[in-house]
Amino acid sequence: MRPPGPDPRDAPAGAPRPRRRRPLTLSRREDLQGRLLVAPTVLVVLGFAVLPFLAVVLFAFLDVRLVDIPRLYLDELEFTGQNLATVWGSPRFWSAAGTTVVYAGASSAGAVLVGLAVALALRRPFRGRGLVRALVLVPYVLPVVAATTIWKTLLNPGYGLVNAVGVEWLGWAEPIAFLTTTSREFGPLEVPVALLCVIAFEVWKTFPLAFLFITARLQVVPGDIEEAAQIDGAGKTRVFRHLLLPQLAGVMALLAVLRFLWSFQNFNDIYLLTGGAGGTEVLAVRVYSELVVRANIGTASATGLLMTAMLLVVVAVYARMIKREQA
Amino acid sequence: MSARPQARRRTRRSGEDRVLGVLRLVVIAGAVVATAGPLLYGVLLSLRPFQSVVSEPLRLLPSPDEITFDAYPTAMAEYGLGGNMGNSLQVALATAALAIVLSVLGAYAAVRLRFLGRGTVNVVFLGVYLLPGIVLAVPLFVLLSRVGLTGSLVGLVFVYVAQTVPVALYMLRTYLVAVPSSVEEAAMIDGCGRLGLIRRVVLPLALPGVAATALYVFMIAWNEYLFALLFLVADRDRWTVSLGIAQLTEFSVPTTVLMAGSIAITVPVVAGFFLAQRLLVTGLTSGAEKG
The missing domain is CATH 1.10.3720.10 (MetI-like)
Structure with a gap:
C-alpha cells in the first residue's frame, strides 16, 4: 500500500506531532500473536516440567530431606557431592540399573515381536477381523490400576486362575507366588519368576501400540512386488524375510527404541504389581523409595539424575545410528 | 527331469503354507484370549460372591443362582x-x-x-x-x-x-x-x-x-x-x-x-x-x- 521510500512517520519528528502508533507489519503481528498464543502453554510447561527438572539437578547436590522442606530457602543452600557419590557407590543402585536394562530390553523386544506376529496374522481379511483388531487394543487402553489388579488376582496363589490351572491340570506340586518369587529352579534353569511376570505384563500392555504401527506400515507396502515374488516361486517365509522385513525394519527399530525409553522409566506397572519385591526393583522404584521410604530428597534426585543421564545415552546412540544410516 | 524337483518344491511350499496357516490361527486365538481374557475374567469374578471364588477358582462362569451385583x-x-x-x-x-x-x-x-x-x-x-x-x-x-x-x-x-x-x-x-x-x-x-x-x-x-x-x-x-x-x-x-x-x-x-x-x-x-x-x-x- 505504502509507496517505497522513507515513510514520513519514520522520520524523527522535529516538530511536535500527535504521536500515532505505527500499525504493525503483517509479519511483526504474526510474530507477536504467535508468541502470545504459545505463551500459556510455555508457562505451564516451564513451571511444571522444566523448572522441576532444574530443581532435580539442584537437589541432587544438596543435603535435603523431606522434613527440611518447610525450611527450604534459596539463599541458604549448601552444595555437596555426597548424594551422587553415595548413589554411585551403592550396589543396590547398580543392581537396579541392571534390572532396569533387562526389563526395558526384554519388554520392548517382546512388545515389538508380538506386535509383528499379530499384525502379520491379521493382515489378510477374514470374518470378524474388525472385532479382533478392536479387542487387541484393550490392554493398551485399560487403566493401569485395573490391569494390574486383574493380573494380581489371576496370579494369586490362593484363588488365582493360573495357579488353579497349574495345580489341577498341569500337576504342579504347589501354587507359585509369582509376584514375590525372586528365582526358582525349573530343571537346570534358574528362572527369575517375578521379573518375567512384570516383563510379560509390560509386553501384554504395550504390544498393541507396536501392532498398530506395524499394521499401518504393512498397509502401504506395495503389493505388486510381493505378487511378482510369489509368481517367481518364493515361499511365504522368503517373501517375509526378503521383502516385508526390510520394509518394516525402520518402524520396528523406532518402536523398539521408543518402547525401551518408556519401559526404562516405568514406575506404575512394576510398583503396582510387585512393589519392587522379588528382584524387580528398577530405577524408578528406587527413586520412589529413596523419596518416600528414606525421605531423602538428595539421594532420590541423584538417582533420578543418573537415570536421566542413562536415557540420554540411549537417545544419543539412536540419533547417531539414524544419522549414519542416512549418510 | 525338471518335473520332480518342481513337484517336491511344491509339496514343501504347501507344507510351509500349512504350518504358517496353523500358526496364524494360533496367533489370532492367542491374541484374543490374552487381550479379552483378563477383562472378561474381571467381569465374571465381580459377579460372583467372594466365597465361591475362593472355593472354586477354576470355575469361571458364575452359576445362575449366585450371580450378584452386590x-x-x-x-x-x-x-x-x-x-x-x-x-x-x-x-x-x-x-x-x-x-x-x-x-x-x-x-x-x-x-x-x-x-x-x-x-x-x-x-x-x-x-x-x-x-x-x-x-x-x-x-x-x-x-x-x-x-x-x-x-x-x-x-x-x-x-x-x-x-x-x-x-x-x-x-x-x-x-x-x-x-x-x-x-x-x-x-x-x-x-x-x-x-x-x-x-x-x-x-x-x-x-x-x-x-x-x-x-x-x-x-x-x-x-x-x-x-x-x-x-x-x-x-x-x-x-x-x-x-x-x-x-x-x-x-x-x-x-x-x-x-x-x-x-x-x-x-x-x-x-x-x-x-x-x-x-x-x-x-x-x-x-x-x-x-
Whole structure:
C-alpha cells in the first residue's frame, strides 16, 4: 500500500506531532500473536516440567530431606557431592540399573515381536477381523490400576486362575507366588519368576501400540512386488524375510527404541504389581523409595539424575545410528 | 527331469503354507484370549460372591443362582470408590479442558504463524515428553508441598496439564494442518481477528480431531497413578479412583470388590475409546472449499 521510500512517520519528528502508533507489519503481528498464543502453554510447561527438572539437578547436590522442606530457602543452600557419590557407590543402585536394562530390553523386544506376529496374522481379511483388531487394543487402553489388579488376582496363589490351572491340570506340586518369587529352579534353569511376570505384563500392555504401527506400515507396502515374488516361486517365509522385513525394519527399530525409553522409566506397572519385591526393583522404584521410604530428597534426585543421564545415552546412540544410516 | 524337483518344491511350499496357516490361527486365538481374557475374567469374578471364588477358582462362569451385583455398590459406597470417582472425574475433566485450550492455541501458532523461538519451543516440548515422570515427581512433590499445593486437586491438574500438553499439541497439529488456509484467509479478509478465527473457523473444522485429543488427555488423567499417589495419599477424601483401588489392594478387601472397582473405572475409558474412533471417521473439511 505504502509507496517505497522513507515513510514520513519514520522520520524523527522535529516538530511536535500527535504521536500515532505505527500499525504493525503483517509479519511483526504474526510474530507477536504467535508468541502470545504459545505463551500459556510455555508457562505451564516451564513451571511444571522444566523448572522441576532444574530443581532435580539442584537437589541432587544438596543435603535435603523431606522434613527440611518447610525450611527450604534459596539463599541458604549448601552444595555437596555426597548424594551422587553415595548413589554411585551403592550396589543396590547398580543392581537396579541392571534390572532396569533387562526389563526395558526384554519388554520392548517382546512388545515389538508380538506386535509383528499379530499384525502379520491379521493382515489378510477374514470374518470378524474388525472385532479382533478392536479387542487387541484393550490392554493398551485399560487403566493401569485395573490391569494390574486383574493380573494380581489371576496370579494369586490362593484363588488365582493360573495357579488353579497349574495345580489341577498341569500337576504342579504347589501354587507359585509369582509376584514375590525372586528365582526358582525349573530343571537346570534358574528362572527369575517375578521379573518375567512384570516383563510379560509390560509386553501384554504395550504390544498393541507396536501392532498398530506395524499394521499401518504393512498397509502401504506395495503389493505388486510381493505378487511378482510369489509368481517367481518364493515361499511365504522368503517373501517375509526378503521383502516385508526390510520394509518394516525402520518402524520396528523406532518402536523398539521408543518402547525401551518408556519401559526404562516405568514406575506404575512394576510398583503396582510387585512393589519392587522379588528382584524387580528398577530405577524408578528406587527413586520412589529413596523419596518416600528414606525421605531423602538428595539421594532420590541423584538417582533420578543418573537415570536421566542413562536415557540420554540411549537417545544419543539412536540419533547417531539414524544419522549414519542416512549418510 | 525338471518335473520332480518342481513337484517336491511344491509339496514343501504347501507344507510351509500349512504350518504358517496353523500358526496364524494360533496367533489370532492367542491374541484374543490374552487381550479379552483378563477383562472378561474381571467381569465374571465381580459377579460372583467372594466365597465361591475362593472355593472354586477354576470355575469361571458364575452359576445362575449366585450371580450378584452386590460388589459394585459395596465398592462404591462402603469402600469409598464412588467419591474417589467423583474426584477423578473432576481432575480428568479439568485437565482435558485446560490442555485443549492451551494446545489449540499453541498448535495453531505452530502450524500457521511464523514467530521467533518456534523451533526452540518444539524442542523443549519434545524434551519434556521424554523426561521420566518419576524424575519430575521428586521436585514437583517438594515444590508443591513448599507452596502447600500437595493434597489439592488443583496442583494435580496443573501437573497433568504440563504432562499432557506436549502430546496434545503434537496430535492437534496434524489435525490443524488439514484445515485449508484459504478458508482462514477468507475469514480474515471478512474482518475476523486471530482469536475469532480460531474459535469460529479453525475449531469447528478440526472438531473431530479436537474431540479425539480431548478424550486422549482425559484418559491419561483418568488412568494416572504416580502423581496421585505422591500428592494425595495422605488425604483419603481427595483420592482419585486409581489411587483408591490401588490402596484397597493393600488391605484384605475381597477380590470381587476390587474387580468391580476395576471394571467400573474401565468402562468410561473403553467407551470413550470407541466413541473417539467413530469421531475420527467423520471428516468435516470436505466441501468447505470451492473449486
